[in-house]
Structures are given as C-alpha cells and as structure tokens.
Amino acid sequence: MPFSPRRRALAAVTITVMAATMAWMGVGAATAAAPAPGTITGQQSGRCVDVQSGGVANGTAVQLYDCNGTGAQQWQAANGTITNPQSGRCLDVSGGSTANGARVQLYDCNGTGAQQWQVANGTITNPQSGKCLDANGSVNGSYLQLWSCGGTANQQWAVNGDSGGGTDIWSQLKAGWNLGNSFDATPTETSWGNPATTKAMIDRVATRFNFLRIPVTWYPHLTTGSPGYTVDPAFLARLKQVVDWAIGDGMYVDVNMHHDGGGDSWLIPSASRMPQVEPEFNAIWRQVAGYFNGYDQHLLFEAMNEPQDANGGNRYGGGTADNWPAINTLNQDFVNDVRATGGANATRWLLVTPYGANAGAGADNLRVPNDSHVAVSVHTYNPWAFCSATAPNYLTWDGSMNYLPDGDVNHANQLFTSRGIHVVWTEFGATVKPYNGGDNADQVANYETHIESYAKQFGQRTMVWDNGSLGVGDDQFGLLNRNAATWQRPSIVDRLAAVYP
Known part of the structure; x- marks a missing residue:
C-alpha cells in the first residue's frame, strides 16, 4: 500500500x-537458577534437538528435526543435566558408553555420568567421556551421538538461542x-x-x-x-x-x-x-x-x-x-x-x-x-x-x-x-x-x-x-x-x- x-x-x-x-549460564553451576525450558538448535542444520515421534519412554531416540515448538523440542539445561520437561526424562548416553558413535536417548534421570553435560562456547560436552554431542547429519531424523570433539559445525549448538562466549x-x-x-x-x-x-x-x-x-x-x-x-x-x-x-x-x-x-x-x-x-x-x-x-x-x-x-x-x-x-x-x-x-x-x-x-x-x-x-x-x-x-x-x-x-x-x-x-x-x-x-x-x-x-x-x-x-x-x-x-x-x-x- x-x-x-x-x-x-x-x-x-x-x-x-x-x-x-x-554467555550461557554454565549448566554445572549448582547455585544458578534454572533457566526456562527452550530449544537446542544445531548450527550446521538450523534444526532442533527433538525426541523422535514425540515419545516419552525410556530409550526413545533423540534426533534433529525442523523446529516446530512442540514439547518434544523443549529442553532445560541446569545443574549439569539436560531435561525434557514433556517426559520428565534426561538426555542420556545409551548404555553409559563413552565410545565414538554412542547414541543419545531419553532415560529416567539418575545422576550418572551418562547424563552429565557441560554447555560452553557453543558445544555440549559429556565430561564422563570427554566427548561432544554430535549430529550424524543435518537432515530431519539425523540421530545424535557422542564423538571426539573437533569444533566442527555439527558439534555447535545454540541453547535457548545462546551459543555462548x-x-x-x-x-x-x-x-x-x-x-x-x-x-x-x-x-x-x-x-x-x-x-x-x-x-x-x-x-x-x-x-x-x-x-x-x-x-x-x-x-x-x-x-x-x-x-x-x-x-x-x-x-x-x-x-x-x-x-x-x-x-x-x-x-x-x-x-x-x-x-x-x-x-x-x-x-x-x-x-x-x-x-x-x-x-x-x-x-x-x-x-x-x-x-x-x-x-x-x-x-x-x-x-x-x-x-x-x-x-x-x-x-x-x-x-x-x-x-x-x-x-x-x-x-x-x-x-x-x-x-x-x-x-x-x-x-x-x-x-x-x-x-x-x-x-x-x-x-x-x-x-x-x-x-x-x-x-x-x-x-x-x-x-x-x-x-x-x-x-x-x-x-x-x-x-x-x-x-x-x-x-x-x-x-x-x-x-x-x-x-x-x-x-x-x-x-x-x-x-x-x-x-x-x-x-x-x-x-x-x-x-x-x-x-x-x-x-x-x-x-x-x-x-x-x-x-x-x-x-x-x-x-x-x-x-x-x-x-x-x-x-x-x-x-x-x-x-x-x-x-x-
């Protein structure tokens, strides 16, 4: 007009x-107030970390998917854990593995090393293994895994829009x-x-x-x-x-x-x-x-x-x-x-x-x-x-x-x-x-x-x-x-x- x-x-x-x-509030800071739930997005793909098919059961795979605002894409990073409020379960490394390629899933929160994550400078690291959260691809359905940290784009994440630093x-x-x-x-x-x-x-x-x-x-x-x-x-x-x-x-x-x-x-x-x-x-x-x-x-x-x-x-x-x-x-x-x-x-x-x-x-x-x-x-x-x-x-x-x-x-x-x-x-x-x-x-x-x-x-x-x-x-x-x-x-x-x- x-x-x-x-x-x-x-x-x-x-x-x-x-x-x-x-600057993201470090998830390991026990005294920090828990931030509101939000999305975790991959720098390489622009897609969100997502619970496959919106599942809530133990063992449900975690993947990349187009951002859509559903509860399957809501995460709360606080006190060293990353929780999905919809299911009440934690981001977890399958079997507690520390190997490259170990899949990431939902599981009951239990405080083990498989559920400990450190968010800093755009990376999400599992201290137990010393490895980084990694996307095995950039398309819908690409699964998440552990992999040796290499600073690559598929290991860069924005938590609630924050890539840190x-x-x-x-x-x-x-x-x-x-x-x-x-x-x-x-x-x-x-x-x-x-x-x-x-x-x-x-x-x-x-x-x-x-x-x-x-x-x-x-x-x-x-x-x-x-x-x-x-x-x-x-x-x-x-x-x-x-x-x-x-x-x-x-x-x-x-x-x-x-x-x-x-x-x-x-x-x-x-x-x-x-x-x-x-x-x-x-x-x-x-x-x-x-x-x-x-x-x-x-x-x-x-x-x-x-x-x-x-x-x-x-x-x-x-x-x-x-x-x-x-x-x-x-x-x-x-x-x-x-x-x-x-x-x-x-x-x-x-x-x-x-x-x-x-x-x-x-x-x-x-x-x-x-x-x-x-x-x-x-x-x-x-x-x-x-x-x-x-x-x-x-x-x-x-x-x-x-x-x-x-x-x-x-x-x-x-x-x-x-x-x-x-x-x-x-x-x-x-x-x-x-x-x-x-x-x-x-x-x-x-x-x-x-x-x-x-x-x-x-x-x-x-x-x-x-x-x-x-x-x-x-x-x-x-x-x-x-x-x-x-x-x-x-x-x-x-x-x-x-x-x-």
Whole structure:
C-alpha cells in the first residue's frame, strides 16, 4: 500500500537479528537458577534437538528435526543435566558408553555420568567421556551421538538461542515496547498527535517492559546539509533526556534511524542513490555514536527501520538485486561508524536490518557484518489479514493460523539464531478492531503473546508496536495512554509482561 508516515508497515514481515554470541549460564553451576525450558538448535542444520515421534519412554531416540515448538523440542539445561520437561526424562548416553558413535536417548534421570553435560562456547560436552554431542547429519531424523570433539559445525549448538562466549545482556532482555510516533514524528515530537514524552510515561512502561525502542527520524533535525549534515544539539539533548529516564529505570534502550528510510525520504538503498545516501547516513551515525559514546551496554543502536525504494517500492517483496548490495554496504558502514568512535562504542550491541526489515527475501540476502556484537532487526505483522483493520473478517486468534508467524520465527532461527546471531523482532502487533459490541483486545493479546512466547524459545526478543492511537479500528496500536501515563490496554500489557516472569 502507499507509504504514509503515520501508518506502520504492517504487512512488512521483519526480523531483528542480533549477530552475536551470548554467555550461557554454565549448566554445572549448582547455585544458578534454572533457566526456562527452550530449544537446542544445531548450527550446521538450523534444526532442533527433538525426541523422535514425540515419545516419552525410556530409550526413545533423540534426533534433529525442523523446529516446530512442540514439547518434544523443549529442553532445560541446569545443574549439569539436560531435561525434557514433556517426559520428565534426561538426555542420556545409551548404555553409559563413552565410545565414538554412542547414541543419545531419553532415560529416567539418575545422576550418572551418562547424563552429565557441560554447555560452553557453543558445544555440549559429556565430561564422563570427554566427548561432544554430535549430529550424524543435518537432515530431519539425523540421530545424535557422542564423538571426539573437533569444533566442527555439527558439534555447535545454540541453547535457548545462546551459543555462548559473549557479553550477556540477552539473558537480561525481557518484553520490549516501542515509543512509536513520537521522536519519529515529523517535523516535531508532537506533530502526529502524541504528547511530549514524560518521565511518568517511561516510569509506567518500565513496570511491564525492560526493553524500550525509540524510533527516531533524523532529517527534520539537521541544521546543515552536505557535507556536515549537522544534527541539532537541542534535539540530541531532548533524546538523551528520555534515554536517561529509561536507563534510570533499569531499561535497555534501542535508538534507531526510522522514517529517514521510508516513502520518498532520502535514504533510498539503490545503486544510483548511494553517492548521495551514504555520506548523509555516515555523518548522522558518527554524530549519534559520538554523542552517546559514554553510555554502557544498556544502550543499543539500530541502523535503519524499514529501508526501501522510493514510495515503498517492493517493500513487502524483500527487495531486489539492486537493493541488497546497498543495504549490506550501509549496514557495514553503520558498524564501522559506531566502532570508529571508540570507548563504549567498541563493544556496543548494534542491530542491522534487511531490506524492508523483511523476514523473507530481505533476510535471505542480508550479509551480517563480521562483528561479535552485531544483530539484525526485523518485523512481523503476519498475517496481515488479522493485524490490519482493512480485513475485519479476521477478528479472532484461536491458534489455527499460528503457523504463519511461526514460519517467520523458524526462518529467522535457520538464518541467524541457530548460528549464534541474535534476532530481535523490533516491531510486531495487531490493531484492535470492533468485535461483538466491544473490541477484540483479548484476541490481540492471544496473537501477540503467542509470537512473544514462540520467539522466546529460540532466544529471540520481541518489541510490541505502540503508536499512541487508542481507539478501535484501523491503525489503533495504542497500549499506553500517554496523556494520563496509564495503560489503555492493561489486559494485553499484563499478558505480554507475564511471558517473562
């Protein structure tokens, strides 16, 4: 549909991917709190560790299979064991063998060496044998076994999306929320009907969310053009004020470049436009990174929002061969710009974005920069027929269409999370519609909590879209009443927060 700055790209399916390695809490630490159950995925295959045929009996084989969110693919790694909560049984080496090729199975938890596992730096080792958990292939049904550790891809695993070894902010990130249509509004913060952001608003958000995204449109706040593209210091100071409020509340904050790349704005990722786009893009990010250089890892930067051709060309299709090299160049420039300012920016977490933040062809053609603290950002509003009021016949979410957003999450896992690259869905959500004389807020909660919970299994994070619109119908994504600093949709918010107890 034609781009409108006040509307979100609801049909765009996007994923935030964080290219990094998380520090996993060692399973041998007896005093550590047990993590929530989640998936174990193979780096080589992108498939999940799975109990064959969903079995629960002693001796049931453990294999690789396409990730599907069932109980057969849920595992809890804690205190030196790996347990399947569905069966209540442990990951076990058949017969207690220590030989290469010994099969892995389910068995009653008994504390023997055959059931001891150490998770570290992307490998899962059995201390009794000194051998590694190994996949005998990468296709569905490939069995798991012990084998001498060799650092090969079939011995690399992501536990709950964590392949180990990095700075662990990811275990701290919980439910996320967007301060939409405020700092991204043009030409000023209040131009699209929302009041100026207050500390009371941020304090309220922090009671339910600990990950705040601040969409920012920069071009209305440039005081000079080429070559300096100077950002207004007063605007930076105002943004800093809100960032400080959020961090003071213990939140993590994502600052991005938003409508600079939407519609007919200047950030057009194509070969013909790059001579004009690249200098401005670099100038803005160098200034922003320099200004916030002293902030710790509670602050993240996101390169772009939904970069696209003029007037949204092919946004939903994921771009073309003309767009992808430009997108990849800009994402690499972004990393270079931030890193060049030194200080805390040398290891700050950064989010890179595919064309249109698209989870399909856009993500397929994204080249993630080779950096230990980089991530990719994407969005999902899938299925559009439920998320948009333009298709009002889809008013309920009973789980029959879970496969649509699940497919986005699974694709992101195969492309990124299974390889130790973090994914953040920096936007997702559905507009509240009229229903049975009231509204379908409870159905929106069903949809949004399903996506959040399913993504969480893979270590992916989600940030719900809130544009401040509090009515019922088209584009009504408001959760927070910003004038009163109270929740307009507490039932949705409480359920989102409950996914991360």
